[in-house]
Amino acid sequence: MTTKAKVLHLLKNNSTFLSGEKIAQQLNVSRTSIWKAIKELEKEGFRFEHQAKGYRYLPSDVLDSVEISHELSPFDTQVTVLAQSESTMKDAKLASTIDTMKPSLFIADTQEQAHGRFGRSFFAQPGQGIYMSLLLHPQKHFEELPQYTLIAASACVRAIEEMTGKHAMIKWVNDIYLDGRKVCGILSEAVSDMETGEIRSVIIGVGLNFSIPQIQFPDDIQQKATSLFPDGEAMITRNQLICSIWKHFFSYLADPTQAYFDLYKERSFVLGKSVSFSQRGTTYQGIAQSIGPKGELIVDTPEQRFQLLSGEVSLTEIDGLPSAKRG
Structure with missing residues (x-):
């Protein structure tokens, strides 16, 4: 682990301020190395509070x-x-x-x-x-x-x-x-x-x-x-x-x-709703009744019951949700 990563890990796991001297002693590096590490981390988007008593990590939305x-x-x-x-x-x-x-x-x-x-x-x-x-x-x-x-x-x-x-x-x-x-x-x-x-x-x-x-x-x-x-x-x-x-x-x-x-x-908002879907060039309208054990959507239409599989069809309309296939 690099000095920069070690400094970040140490500060993230401490809720109080840590002085540059204390961090340097714990990591067995110079205080200059700690200062440089903090500067590099801040360039990457990490945030720290600076005070005379040292540094404290602030919540930072940087992928880590x-x-x-x-x-x-x-x-x-x-x-x-x-x-x-x-x-x-x-x-x-x-x-x-x-x-x-x-x-x-x-x-x-x-x-x-x-x-x-x-x-x-x-x-x-x-x-x-x-x-x-x-x-x-x-x-x-x-x-x-x-x-x-x-x-x-x-x-x-x-x-x-x-x-x-x-x-x-x-x-x-x-x-x-x-x-x-x-x-x-x-x-x-x-x-x-x-x-x-x-x-x-x-x-x-x-x-x-x-x-x-x-x-x-x-x-x-x-x-x-x-x-x-x-x-x-x-x-x-x-x-x-x-x-x-x-x-x-x-x-x-x-x-x-x-x-x-x-x-x-x-959490499904499809079940119980009127849906339309296309299958092999034909569009059908029906009611989404349930979801089967393999994830199939079971839809009852006037013609028959369908078990729709992922990748086989694309829902084109859900009652109450315009253009549900997009976005």
């Missing part, structure tokens, strides 16, 4: 791999933080070729080519969003896999409520909404082994609008998208929300009672 790794250490997760990424999904795919069984989390301060299902673009802003992808190595056949998308969605709404008190809802199958507007999208992809037929890797991507001011959203999605803190003033840090999301995710993943499934259905 050390903090996140520490919080996720019970799950043995490798964490990589990038200032910028073309796509964290691509970063995870590249890493999937490395022979490791540890979960790997890739987080970017911003993305150049953020996208969701069907290649739809996802509006990204530097320092104001959460763009991350988790790489897992399940080594299972497809039918044995957990419902990763449903688990991730449940983990997101639980974390949002836990950290902010806000009541987020889920649009089947992978979008999180606040006050009728999309705040988060989830994308799951699998990489199979042709020889064994097993799923070698699964990548779960999460794009969340964290503190983008509402006025900054492009005109075409101004009424369809929002952020967790639309006034731009966040009451928590991105690190805290990231850690909460994946803690809930891993807990749900290990829970044999599948508690995530009950939460997913409870």
Whole structure:
């Protein structure tokens, strides 16, 4: 660990002021090294209170791999933080070729080519969003896999409520909404082994609008998208929300009672609503009745009952939510 990282860790874990001399003694370096480390950290966006008696850490919304790794250490997760990424999904795919069984989390301060299902673009802003992808190595056949998308969605709404008190809802199958507007999208992809037929890797991507001011959203999605803190003033840090999301995710993943499934259905605003969808070139209208054990949306239409699977169809309308497929 570098001197800079050691200084940050020490100050983060102390609520009182620490003098430069005391920090230098604890780390066995010069006071000049401490001063330089503080200056470098402040350039990166970290905040400290300066007084004659020393330095004190102030809450800073800077993505910190050390903090996140520490919080996720019970799950043995490798964490990589990038200032910028073309796509964290691509970063995870590249890493999937490395022979490791540890979960790997890739987080970017911003993305150049953020996208969701069907290649739809996802509006990204530097320092104001959460763009991350988790790489897992399940080594299972497809039918044995957990419902990763449903688990991730449940983990997101639980974390949002836990950290902010806000009541987020889920649009089947992978979008999180606040006050009728999309705040988060989830994308799951699998990489199979042709020889064994097993799923070698699964990548779960999460794009969340964290503190983008509402006025900054492009005109075409101004009424369809929002952020967790639309006034731009966040009451928590991105690190805290990231850690909460994946803690809930891993807990749900290990829970044999599948508690995530009950939460997913409870927070669904699709169930009981009139929906229309397209399948093989034909548009159908019906009532969303329930969600099956594999995450399928069960819709009753005048013609028949449909079990809609992720990737097979795209919902085109939900009663009371205009243009639900966009945003």
